[in-house]
Amino acid sequence: MVRLGIDIGGTFIKFCAEAGGEIKKGKIPTEKNLKSVLTALKKIKADFSPDRVGVAVAGLYDKKTGKLTASPNIKFLEGLEIKELIEEELKTPVVVENDASAAAYGEYIYGAGKGGKIVVCLTLGTGLGGGLVVNGSLVSGVSGSAMEIGHTTVDMDGWHCHCGRKGCLEAYVSSYGLERIYFFLTDQKLSSMEIITLANEGNLKAIKALDEFSGYLAVGLMNVLHIFNPDKVIIGGGIPEHYPAVIDLAVSVLKEKAFKLPFRDAQIKKAELGEFSGAFGALALAGDKR
Ligand SMILES: [Zn+2]
Missing domain, CATH: 3.30.420.40 (ATPase, nucleotide binding domain)
Structure with a gap:
């Protein structure tokens, strides 16, 4: 078969x-x-x-x-x-x-989420996707639309999101979010991968853009910790794959600002199965x- x-x-x-x-x-x-x-x-x-x-x-x-x-x-x-x-x-x-x-189920069965009881997976790509596995079962909602973390609102009057709303987390934490952050800092339009390459070469503006991006990622992760109290939080997609420091930076914000209890028990790490x-x-x- x-x-x-x-x-x-x-x-x-x-x-x-x-x-x-x-x-x-x-x-x-x-x-x-x-x-x-x-x-x-x-x-x-x-x-x-x-x-x-x-x-x-x-x-x-x-x-x-x-x-x-x-x-x-x-x-x-x-x-x-x-x-x-x-x-x-x-x-x-x-x-x-x-x-x-x-992706969350894939990481749970074959990757970084193995053995987790409550596994939340965020995928940072063109958009921002979310997935949840609880006690081995994928939780995707009554009709299939659960875990749209990317479209949770973080600022009612914030940036425009591809979904048509304003201030969704995805409007900041996605490849187009990063491009927008960089544009506001430099007035230059570069792709997310170009920004990451510059940052990896030591360009200070690109690094600053990714620092800001990580701050928004931390907001999303804090919401995840406070809602789900997960034991594993997996972050996948092109941005953390090529610039893993976004995870470390976000975790340092969480260490300071999130509730201590869910922070203590959450392993926050990069996806293992890549794309x-x-x-x-x-x-x-x-x-x-x-
Ligand atoms: Zn949206």
Whole structure:
């Protein structure tokens, strides 16, 4: 039997295929349109002929209708009956889950969250995703939209978020949040990865931008500690992957400002599966009855 986990992102489809106890992983670049995503899925089907498939996708996936009701960072998938669409394409039943929830489950089963009782995972990418695993079960809400940490409000009149609201945590703690922080400091428009490269080279403005970013990350993490009292908090995505100091800086703020009890018992660390957390989670969920 071949199990397959797929993570559909804005620019890549990442996958993990498991057969005979061996896991192969890879990624296929996609353009920002549905046709390109379907072409990549066809290739994966041809390469692996999976029997069971899990799919991770960014956005609010309605478990009751199989529809992706909102996807601020992958607009072309918004409103699609994504479960049915992929099942038709792959000719096999699929389990769909929000990408950040899948990432949390992936880290719980295969990565930094192993053995945790209450595991919260934040994924800092284009947006800011959240996932929660409690006593081994993924908690994704009645309809699938729990743990939208990125869209918790931290400032009612704050910066615009891709979701259309103001002052969401994601408006600060995401790649576009970092780009905006840097722009306000320097009047220069650089990509988040360019800013991180500059910071790693010792550029003081870039370092300052990432310091500010870490302060906002600390706000998000403090809320997580105070709501969930978790034993493991995992932080994944491109920004901590290439600039892990954001985690240390945020933790130093928490040490000073968070309640002592939840801070004492929370291990806060970087994700271990890198950009494949979501695909691994989708793999773990493949064949699940949801
Ligand atoms: Zn938002």
